[in-house]
Amino acid sequence: MECPECKSTHVHKNGHKKGKQNYLCVNCGRQFIDSYEAQKGYVKEVKQQCLSMYVNGMGFRAIERVTGVHNTTIMAWVKQVGELLPDYYTPETLPEVGELDELETFVKSKKNKIWLWTAVNHFQVGILGWVLGDHSAQTFKPLWDEVVSKWKCYFYVTDGWKVYPMFIPDGDHLVCKTYMTRVKGENTRLRHYLARLKRKTLCYSKSEEMLKHSIRLLIHYLKFNSVPVPYSINHYDRVR
Incomplete structure (x- = not known):
């Protein structure tokens, strides 16, 4: 018998641990058992399938009914991936015309309204930045700070x-829903692909945190047509 830590063979039996013989290394004090079972868990393909189903309109319990993977396990995967994904993406080309809008949803109950503020390039597909919170200037400010510092829009x-004129100069501001087709379309895609954002659904967010993780994962999926797959708490597929 050899210690896995210092490779010493000076070891003694030291009782049992979960029905298996436990050993103690006299040299370094490490306790260990004779053999360890391979770590149990779901393979990458199962995780990828569940996360892909999630960002294609299915709720956690619906995915559980189809795949047999418990809904709380899928929630954990969404949270693990969402914690690594960004809220903002660097534009491939600097936007000349920016569109800004708010999407209304709720957390816990329909009385607890919350708004998803989104920013897009009028001439390119994809959401470049977003914030989640109430309908106030305080919530919008971090998104505006990101947009105005990174973009070079003419208007x-x-x-x-009423919040927008507090930040956008009169000469750079166009109030017109007719020219908001890009951002309205992107917000419609969010509602279409994420069950918890649909207007009439049994799926809803119980926490603002999980809603944020879900939005990050969906925006990544729509941008790159792929979902990052968690292996363990600190081991993921490459996150772009």
């Missing part, structure tokens, strides 16, 4: 919500 298109 911005929004609806008539």
